[in-house]
Amino acid sequence: xxxxxxxxxxxxxxxxxxxxxxxxxxxxxxxxxxxxxxxxxxxxxxxxxxxxxxxxxxxxxxxxxxxxxxxxxxxxxxxxxxxxxxxxxxxxxxxxxxxxxxxxxxxxxxxxxxxxxxxxxxxxxxxxxxxxxxxxxxxxxxxxxxxxxxxxxxxxxxxxxxxxxxxxxxxxxxxxxxxxxxxxxxxxxxxxxxxxxxxxxxxxxxxxxxxxxxxxxxxxxxxxxxxxxxxxxxxxxxxxxxxxxxxxxxxxxxxxxxxxxxxxxxxxxxxxxxxxxxxxxxxxxxxxxxxxxxxxxxxxxxxxxxxxxxxxxxxxxxxxxxxxxxxxxxxxxxxxxxxxxxxxxxxxxxxxxxxxxxxxxxxxxxxxxxxxxxxxxxxxxxxxxxxxxxxxxxxxxxxxxxxxxxxxxxxxxxxx
Numbered sequence: 001x002x003x004x005x006x007x008x009x010x011x012x013x014x015x016x017x018x019x020x021x022x023x024x025x026x027x028x029x030x031x032x033x034x035x036x037x038x039x040x041x042x043x044x045x046x047x048x049x050x051x052x053x054x055x056x057x058x059x060x061x062x063x064x065x066x067x068x069x070x071x072x073x074x075x076x077x078x079x080x081x082x083x084x085x086x087x088x089x090x091x092x093x094x095x096x097x098x099x100x101x102x103x104x105x106x107x108x109x110x111x112x113x114x115x116x117x118x119x120x121x122x123x124x125x126x127x128x129x130x131x132x133x134x135x136x137x138x139x140x141x142x143x144x145x146x147x148x149x150x151x152x153x154x155x156x157x158x159x160x161x162x163x164x165x166x167x168x169x170x171x172x173x174x175x176x177x178x179x180x181x182x183x184x185x186x187x188x189x190x191x192x193x194x195x196x197x198x199x200x201x202x203x204x205x206x207x208x209x210x211x212x213x214x215x216x217x218x219x220x221x222x223x224x225x226x227x228x229x230x231x232x233x234x235x236x237x238x239x240x241x242x243x244x245x246x247x248x249x250x251x252x253x254x255x256x257x258x259x260x261x262x263x264x265x266x267x268x269x270x271x272x273x274x275x276x277x278x279x280x281x282x283x284x285x286x287x288x289x290x291x292x293x294x295x296x297x298x299x300x301x302x303x304x305x306x307x308x309x310x311x312x313x314x315x316x317x318x319x320x321x322x323x324x325x326x327x328x329x330x331x332x333x334x335x336x337x338x339x340x341x342x343x344x345x346x347x348x349x350x351x352x353x354x355x356x357x358x359x360x361x362x363x364x365x366x367x368x369x370x371x372x373x374x375x376x377x378x379x380x381x382x383x384x385x386x387x388x389x390x391x392x393x394x395x396x397x398x399x400x401x402x403x404x405x406x407x408x409x410x411x412x413x414x415x416x
Contacts, residue, residue, distance in 0.1 A: 017077075054118060153398070163262050237274055286376060300375060313397030
């Protein structure tokens with residue numbers, strides 16, 4: 001293989017007919033079953049190539065065909081010189097070369113081997129090509145699946161990186177817009193979670209006299225309650241708003257080109273800010289009146305990252321679902337209430353029926369709340385196996401939620 005101009009390559013190869021039929025250069029009358037000792041023939045068969053975008057997998061070019069030059073009998077070999085032209089401009093491409101039965105099928109799609117090479121074109125049109133590889137259909141499918149999975153995780157991160165300034169601006173505007181015109185202003189971001197925590201504390205600690213923790217005292221309940229309430233505030237705020245986020249921003253859907261996938265990201269980060277204010281209250285209480293902070297606080301990123309991935313994945317999924325099913329917002333409000341009381345936030349896990357404990361432990365928020373208590377109150381690392389399961393669930397939610405949103409977002413404008 002060598003360069004032949006700024007946007008083209010020349011590949012010299014040998015094509016082997018490993019089938020039991022004869023390949024004709026022109027339309028063959030023998031596409032039917034052979035009779036007697038004759039060999040079935042198909043045609044016209046030529047050598048072709050397709051150019052795909054390496055990043056998206058989209059077909060960019062169905063290239064010109066190279067004639068075989070002769071009839072190819074079963075078991076015979078034919079030397080070919082194929083010229084490959086690439087799209088002009090900068091880009092990264094994957095070229096797939098294979099025989100093609102015109103108007104019928106590409107041979108590599110029917111199980112034959114094909115040739116594959118990756119080509120990079122810079123701004124000046126200079127080409128850089130990888131070594132040519134022989135691949136089977138199954139290997140190509142595996143590579144495509146691997147690339148799809150990698151892209152499904154990479155695309156959300158790339159989108160957030162590209163639009164980080166816009167995300168920052170919209171999150172700040174969302175927080176400031178909630179309380180614009182009020183006397184408290186953005187201070188309500190701290191006051192709201194504080195009073196919400198006080199209300200729950202009054203109901204469950206003073207009225208219902210719920211006690212848990214090593215000392216079974218009111219103070220112990222306060223710390224255990226706050227450690228579960230802090231992550232729940234961030235999670236429930238984002239997920240509860242997600243079903244209506246697209247409907248509330250129809251101007252972005254219809255009028256301008258806008259990265260809609262950042263709207264659920266904004267919800268997640270807004271919830272995270274609410275959690276940070278809650279953490280200020282919680283950590284102040286822990287340091288001033290509780291067990292203090294230990295080395296286990298270093299594990300906090302280990303539980304915060306999957307928490308954000310789980311929240312973001314659910315927000316993407318619910319944001320898209322809310323466009324199709326307008327009742328999603330009302331349904332998720334009820335579900336969050338049930339979810340809250342199914343999570344040991346206001347009561348100890350020991351109060352759950354032991355025969356059904358495995359079912360409650362399948363709740364990812366159960367694992368998250370227990371992990372917060374482990375690192376902030378008990379000063380130990382989170383349990384490995386529940387946390388590993390939580391990571392897997394969060395990764396799947398992140399991948400599935402974004403994939404679903406990305407797939408259906410093109411239909412939003414027609415439905416709103």
